[in-house]
Amino acid sequence: MMRIYVNGTPHSVEVDPSTPLLWVLRETIGLTGTKYGCGIAACGACTVHVDGQPLRSCITPISSVSGKHITTIEGLSADGSHPVQRAWIAEEVPQCGFCQSGQIMTAVALLEKNPRPSDADIDDAMSGIICRCGTYQRIRRAIRRAVRNMAKEA
């Protein structure tokens, strides 16, 4: 039995300790906003925050996050009102949308660490997350917009 906190709610989970966090989130807890894309930490669709740090849940055994606080896309806001989500909506970023939870969680982590990223910082942080629809240009724009949103609201 392991205990994790997901979006502020404690969960006791009884699964094989080698089970990746991704599948505990998706199947045991039922939060399907975090996606399976590659299983080898190569695409970033499974990115969540563990104690505030972005992490690839598809290769993270549940045993290694016991007792930790996990934030998923569902935990960013109840209604899409997080400044990064709002920027994504304003720039009409998603196409198929499958990678966007990972993109948004990565962008949020970037801006929490670095509220005024340069273009190079953005490319650097975001190059780990693949989008086959090619929304990268809009993601760049949305991050710059989120920076402005957050500066205004700070």
Place this chain on the structure above:
Amino acid sequence: MGEMVAIGRRNFLKITAAAGGGLLVGFYLPERASASEPASSDPAAFVPNAWIRVGTDDVVTLMVASSEMGQGVMTAIPMLAADEMDADWSRVRIETAPAARAYFNPLIGQQLTGGSTAVRAFWMPVRQAGAAARAVLLDAAAETWQVPAAECRTENGAVIHPPSGRRLGYGALARRAATLPVPKTVFLKEPSEFRLIGTPVPRVDTHAKVTGKAVFGQDVQLRGMLTALVLRCPVFGGKLAGFEAAAALAVPGVRRVFAIDSGVAVVADGFWPAKVGRDALRVRWEEGALAGLSSALIEQRFQAAARRPGAVARSVGNAGAAEARSARKLDAIYQVPYLAHACMEPMNCTADVRPDGCDIWVPTQAQTGAQQTAVRITGLAEERVRIHTTFLGGGFGRRSEQDFVAEAVQISKAVGAPVKLQWTREDDMRHDFYRPATYNRLSAGIGAHGALQSWRHHIVGPSIFARVFPKSVKNGIDPTSVEGAANLPYAVPNIHVSYVLDDPGVPVGFWRSVGSSQNTFVTECFLDEIAHATGKDPYQLRRSLLKKHPRHLAVLELAASKAGWGSPPPPGRHRGIAVAGSFGSYVAEVAEVSISERGRLRVHRVVCAVDCGMVVNPDTVVAQMESAIVFGLSAALADEITIKDGRVQQSNFDNYPVLRMDNMPEIEVHIVHSAESPGGIGEPGTPPIAPAVANAVFAATGRPVRRLPIRVG
């Protein structure tokens, strides 16, 4: 009001009452080009599935029969109906249609999203249905008020009668409207009257996709559902010889292990036990005839096949004779590799097969195909098989296939429970239907004064239609194998395009822009070789040869002008240009590249001009051009499926590297204003990007690029 359109009897427009007093407008289009089932023109076969539902609560529900895979169709098609019926967009609800004959794509003859056809296929019928709904609602108001219909008009979900200032919402009129006869004619709006069409209406799926709420196939959860993975033979065409299930069954959570047509299914309580169980399986394969296949052997085989004359796809004048008497001759061999689709969401399907029916939740481009697949496996009647289309995490042609549907249905049938079949990324990459590899021999005859006298293009490669629509392969020509080649737009007095169908056995399928994805690379790069050999500017050469193709010419000139063609590029940068018409649209692209001293190729900027006829949603057009360019850039710069020992060597994004943000160029898109009927937008942006980049590399190095992916140095 604009154009008056007679509602043909064959359109089967139908107006009925909905439960609870609403209005239903449906139509059924007889197939024009039946690709699968024979067309039924029997009106008795009419299925009254509605396209438009007007509720007494003023909510207008609009159906989308096409799959939303990122291309924005879930927004674009409802815009057509909503505009013609003057609906209040804020009260429009959108539903994904089930599989039914009423939702067939009339250009394809089944319910299938592909070939960039959705807007082209439904542009008229959905607008007509919207106009018919508007007409009966207006008539219902006129009847209610006892005033001439001509004195009434519609606006934002209501009918108004200006002389008396009266107004009734559509909801209040729905019950009466449902009793009125189908109008014999409807008026379609003039483009100047459109309120939604032609405007950047925000996508309806964005909120769900930024909050994690959008349900993709992978996200389907049912009570009592099990998860299955399948171990398939790594060699194409191989068969199961035997397996030892004990180790897999010993994994906690694994329920069943058994053979299905495509391999061995491991059914478990969730993904992880299924995966661990599958890893523990011991299987023997009969690898079969392709066990020795390799990329090198495929190339040799294509070289040999190229000596055969092939079937003639197009012949103008006498290219052979013209070439023989020309002052100069140019020759080149062009080759492209197999490519995987690599949709972000690996293939999956959830099936619940019961004795009395079957429900399937699937991210599919092909609802009719999915339904027929399940009918074949279960023996159930068609109406007992319900298809629930989820969001698609990418499609690109891959999700028009039925392999994953067949597996899920077989497994659910065997275990008697709902089963989610999930492919791993490795399964997805190694068991795809790949973009065909091809081998191309090009030759051109140049006259004494540098004029292009003849063009010969001989294509060798496997055929997609030979498997999917065999009847459409006529006289040895698969139209998809020669598209982008046989329709060469350039004014050359002698043209010969031929095709040798040669299939090494690697499964091939539709990949974004299909034949144009490779043929445009070949033709547009060879044209630059001709420009180079004759000392002409590649852009000016194209202009001189496109005088009879104004739409090609217009996008070419627009892209060149916006890219600054003719002025020197920034230091260290080089430009390349390409143009192509595909799927009813015309796109030109200019790529600006640099090559570092260490040989690193970088694409900095892409300028794109598109003429897709009348535009439904300009922001979607821009997004689809950006998307198609990025998709094509991955293929131009990096992607390649190679074969060794009958197996695909690539397995995941670590060895099939797709474009990431660090290599993302600035893309700018310019839309040509056009009054032509709409063309496709999902695919036409892809064909020109590889040759635009390759031509820029040629400009930089002086060496033509004749093979993809591009290798510099």
